[in-house]
Amino acid sequence: MKINNINSMNVNPYKKNVNKLPNVERSSAKADKVEISSAAQELRQTSKVVTERLDKVEALRQQVQSGNYSVDAEAVAKSVLQYFSNN
Structure with missing residues (x-):
């Protein structure tokens, strides 16, 4: 079986449905x-x-x-080490 002209019709079913929708004002839509x-x-x-x-x-x-403000580098290092040793 031979099929010719695939996608040559340029048919978009969504465009057809958009034109059929009733004109609804966006402001009247429920919030x-x-x-x-x-x-x-x-x-x-x-x-x-x-x-x-x-x-x-x-x-x-x-x-x-x-x-x-000063950072206690030793306390930070202990905290990081403890975090990674528990995981």
């Missing part, structure tokens, strides 16, 4: 809506731990900017 449960809202509120962490980060940021 997405998100509802957050009360439990999620409680988690979202700032807790004491989050506040303390933000304070600690701000203190470290000020130390770095002023040039007073």
Whole structure:
């Protein structure tokens, strides 16, 4: 069996369907809506731990900017060694 003219018709079935769609205004489409449960809202509120962490980060940021922050290289090396020895 011989088949000739493969893909020579330039037929795109998707173009035909696009022209048949009714004209719908995009503004009249329903908007997405998100509802957050009360439990999620409680988690979202700032807790004491989050506040303390933000304070600690701000203190470290000020130390770095002023040039007073120093890194304990030995403690960092021990931590890296411990991490890779456990894995």
